[in-house]
Amino acid sequence: MYGPDDLELNRRDLMAGASACAVATACPSASWAAAPASSEPVMSKVSFTVNGTAHEIDLDTRTTLLDAVREHLHLTGAKKGCDHGQCGACTMIVDGRRINSCLTLAVMHQGDAITTIEGLGKPGDLHPMQAAFVKHDGYQCGFCTPGQICSGVAVLDEIKAGIPSHITADLTATAAVTADEIRERMSGNICRCGAYSNIVDAMTEVAGRQA
Ligand code: FES
Numbered sequence: 471m472y473g474p475d476d477l478e479l480n481r482r483d484l485m486a487g488a489s490a491c492a493v494a495t496a497c498p499s500a501s502w503a504a505a506p507a508s509s510e511p512v513m514s515k516v517s518f519t520v521n522g523t524a525h526e527i528d529l530d531t532r533t534t535l536l537d538a539v540r541e542h543l544h545l546t547g548a549k550k551g552c553d554h555g556q557c558g559a560c561t562m563i564v565d566g567r568r569i570n571s572c573l574t575l576a577v578m579h580q581g582d583a584i585t586t587i588e589g590l591g592k593p594g595d596l597h598p599m600q601a602a603f604v605k606h607d608g609y610q611c612g613f614c615t616p617g618q619i620c621s622g623v624a625v626l627d628e629i630k631a632g633i634p635s636h637i638t639a640d641l642t643a644t645a646a647v648t649a650d651e652i653r654e655r656m657s658g659n660i661c662r663c664g665a666y667s668n669i670v671d672a673m674t675e676v677a678g679r680q681a
């Protein structure tokens with residue numbers, strides 16, 4: 471005759487058997503979950519220039535460009551806002567194009583020329599975009615500002631190069647630097663302080679100077 475302990479054992483055995491069965495038959499990725507994780511990082515040498523200076527660093531291949539520049543080269547201008555490609559605070563200019571440096575691995579940038587906010591200008595010798603942000607109060611706390619300025623510089627270059635945005639009406643002509651164009655192209659750079667209208671003013675002024 472069965473006692474309560476035997477019943478408990480049977481229930482446990484039944485559950486374990488059912489789970490194993492379900493994993494084996496209903497979960498095609500079960501073999502992924504079972505793969506042992508390697509604890510050893512894979513290292514690689516990466517060479518690129520940052521703000522005109524050549525660097526060669528040994529990196530864990532999983533290191534993002536943002537972490538390589540901030541943690542290994544100690545250039546902390548670019549910020550880690552979200553680490554998910556959603557805020558633009560980490561924007562850098564790579565071979566002339568702005569990118570979210572948190573979304574790209576450093577090892578993918580072998581030989582690239584990278585510009586961060588530190589490479590655009592310095593106190594006493596500001597880039598025109600930096601000077602315009604100061605003049606127009608294009609920031610409050612300043613956390614998003616390095617990304618905004620790198621993006622702003624690249625946006626004006628994109629317009630000059632004839633690259634259309636989602637709202638450019640005539641795809642065969644160079645877009646005018648309107649407030650709408652600026653807002654559309656800068657929409658990946660979020661500012662929690664809401665300095666947007668002043669950023670538009672700053673960029674408009676720089677675009678006027680460059681025209
Ligand atoms: S930190 Fe890269 S987009 Fe937010």
Ligand code: FES
Pocket residue numbers: 608609610611612613614615660661662663664665
């Ligand atoms: S100035 Fe504070 S988040 Fe933009």
